[in-house]
Amino acid sequence: MKLVVVGTGYVGLVSGACLADVGHTVICVDVDALKIEKLKSGVIPIFEPGLEEVVQRGVESGRFLFTTNLKEAMEGAQVILIAVGTPSTEDGSVNMAYVESAARDIGRAMTEYTVVIDKSTVPVGTTEWVHSIIRHETSCDFDVVSVPEFLREGHAIQDFMKPHRIVIGTHSTKAINILLEVFSAFQCPKVIMDERSAELTKYAANSFLAMKIGFINEIASLCERLGADVDQVAKGIGLDPRIGADFLRAGLGWGGSCFPKDVRALKNLGDGLGVSLPIINASLDMNTMSRQRVVDRLVSLFDGTIEGKKIAVLGIAFKPNTDDTRESAAIALMQILKEKGADVYAYDPIAEFHSAYHGFDVKIGESPYHIAQDAHAIILATEWHEFTDLDLTRIKQFMADDVMVDARNFFDPVRVKEAGFRYLRVGNK
Ligand SMILES: NC(=O)c1ccc[n+]([C@@H]2O[C@H](COP(=O)([O-])OP(=O)(O)OC[C@H]3O[C@@H](n4cnc5c(N)ncnc54)[C@H](O)[C@@H]3O)[C@@H](O)[C@H]2O)c1
Known part of the structure; x- marks a missing residue:
């Protein structure tokens, strides 16, 4: 045809x-x-x-x-x-x-x-x-x-x-x-x-997945206070087929060209019809909070301020294996870091950062090792597979301080600690 x-x-x-x-x-x-x-x-x-x-x-x-x-x-x-x-x-x-x-x-x-x-x-x-x-x-x-x-x-x-x-x-x-x-x-x-049900199916699917990520991030915030580990909790609940293991990764929350606009569209639909959608509204709030929480924890390691600190961010794309940066959580994170006065450097294997488009400036490096030079903290924001093989000891040697924030719970904690980092994971004390 x-x-x-x-x-x-x-x-x-x-x-x-x-x-x-x-x-x-x-x-x-x-x-x-x-x-x-x-x-x-x-x-x-x-x-x-x-x-x-x-x-x-x-x-x-x-x-x-x-x-x-x-x-x-x-x-x-x-x-x-x-x-x-x-x-x-x-x-x-x-x-x-x-x-x-x-x-x-x-x-x-x-x-x-x-x-x-x-x-x-x-x-x-x-x-x-x-x-x-x-x-x-x-x-x-x-x-x-x-x-x-x-x-x-x-x-x-x-x-x-x-x-x-x-x-x-x-x-x-x-x-x-x-x-x-x-x-x-x-x-x-x-x-x-029917046509209307098909149209709503798409928004419902994306909003449900966004809600699932928001939920595990909410549990992560409890874990951080209680000394529990969100990855273990996620495994414990995800093996129940009624819940399912997918979309239970705690981290910076969702971004990209679909979830943010689609969840907002559903909220907008409810607002316009006067239909209350508390779960949709909470998902949006939780997503913003997830990024803020990562930055707050980082700031607490630097005695309340990151002004003038050099922060190296690994990953710009909204997720691995794409060059798409639309509403990327990594970029939202970098914006908060900039607002707090940090000097932000970033590296991504594929995705580009355009200061004019995003409205703030980030210095782009040629490699993870390049941006780690004299950095006070390094943040893993997008879990590209190629970051698995990073020589963490070498990265740490380049840095001016020793903080690693793993905002996607990607690295093996033993490796990070052996390299000598003070290590923060999401949903883990
Ligand atoms: N990107 C995803 O992962 C994804 C997944 C599922 C659904 N969607 C939905 O699919 C739609 C497209 O998303 P996308 O990410 O492919 O968008 P995109 O921005 O990558 O591509 C849209 C293309 O449409 C072209 N275009 C705009 N007006 C046109 C016209 N009048 N005639 C011909 N071409 C025109 C643009 O030049 C652009 O190349 C959106 O509604 C999105 O929500 C996207």
């Missing part, structure tokens, strides 16, 4: 590449001409493990193409996927400008019956709204279906190829039959429901 993906970012490019890999012909469209040029010349604009190979396979097969011209791309395509961004606005609501513009463009380019899939994470009611925008532009028959995306950056290919479920939100039998064919290569439950 011929498919078009509108929006060639993390979701659009991965979805397009994987759908081409299972045999469809896919054209990825983007308004960003530079991104399309890069893709046409074989450069992958994002870092995502395994993506390059899948893209390359698709391009070589002749079934995976890129363009900025939506009208041409849509010729003969029965299915269009919308995968444009839906960032937060200042007040926490969702900026729907990209979806609106994509829907309008799709409506204008439509010449025959088309199934429009919304893969972007959008507020409840968007499917109907997108339908009305497209209807305004065309007299063709079409259906709009909500198919939320659940992939995780860093594992996106595996998640797309082996999903736990595919949610299909529509009342149209014709659209369901076409989508079952589109997704026939993916062996997982296809959960068919």
Whole structure:
């Protein structure tokens, strides 16, 4: 089948590449001409493990193409996927400008019956709204279906190829039959429901996972006072299948391009409807507190102030295996350190830090050893696998003081102590 993906970012490019890999012909469209040029010349604009190979396979097969011209791309395509961004606005609501513009463009380019899939994470009611925008532009028959995306950056290919479920939100039998064919290569439950339930499923899923992380961070704050160890508590509860072991890692809390904006969007939805959502509100508060608590503990080791102290931060990306820094907890942490007067240095294997974008200055080093030079404390903020092999004794020798804050409970405590550090872990006295 011929498919078009509108929006060639993390979701659009991965979805397009994987759908081409299972045999469809896919054209990825983007308004960003530079991104399309890069893709046409074989450069992958994002870092995502395994993506390059899948893209390359698709391009070589002749079934995976890129363009900025939506009208041409849509010729003969029965299915269009919308995968444009839906960032937060200042007040926490969702900026729907990209979806609106994509829907309008799709409506204008439509010449025959088309199934429009919304893969972007959008507020409840968007499917109907997108339908009305497209209807305004065309007299063709079409259906709009909500198919939320659940992939995780860093594992996106595996998640797309082996999903736990595919949610299909529509009342149209014709659209369901076409989508079952589109997704026939993916062996997982296809959960068919109404549009609004599908849209809410995505927000509920992300908010539930965010809540789980918030919960274990709350338990971590108790552990720090009681002399218990949060990792042991997490193991003790996680083996109960009713709870599950995933998303029970205490640390700096959640960040990234999805959880923060999606939890805020759900809060905004509740506020707008006058529906009280105390758990959602607490998750947001707990997340902010998790970063603050790490800094407070660090400050307490320096007699109440870190003014003028050099702090070296390992990791900038919001999680390992991605270059995405959107709402990264590492960056939120660095901002608090800067506000407290620290001199902040950072290193990340892939992700970049742009002072102008983030509104404060951080000095970027070439390696962990480089930023450790004369540092008073080192903080592990993103648990990149390559940090496992760090020579901690060497790092400690470069430093002006001896504090290691492991904000992801990543290092082996014995190794850290043997290297001579004063060592702080989250949820551990
Ligand atoms: N990133 C994730 O891990 C993830 C996971 C699940 C769901 N989602 C959701 O998927 C959506 C996309 O997220 P993303 O991270 O891929 O975003 P992104 O910012 O990486 O990519 C969006 C792309 O859309 C393009 N675009 C914007 N308007 C366009 C238009 N009118 N026509 C064509 N292209 C246009 C932009 O240039 C950009 O390349 C969001 O709603 C997000 O919440 C993201």
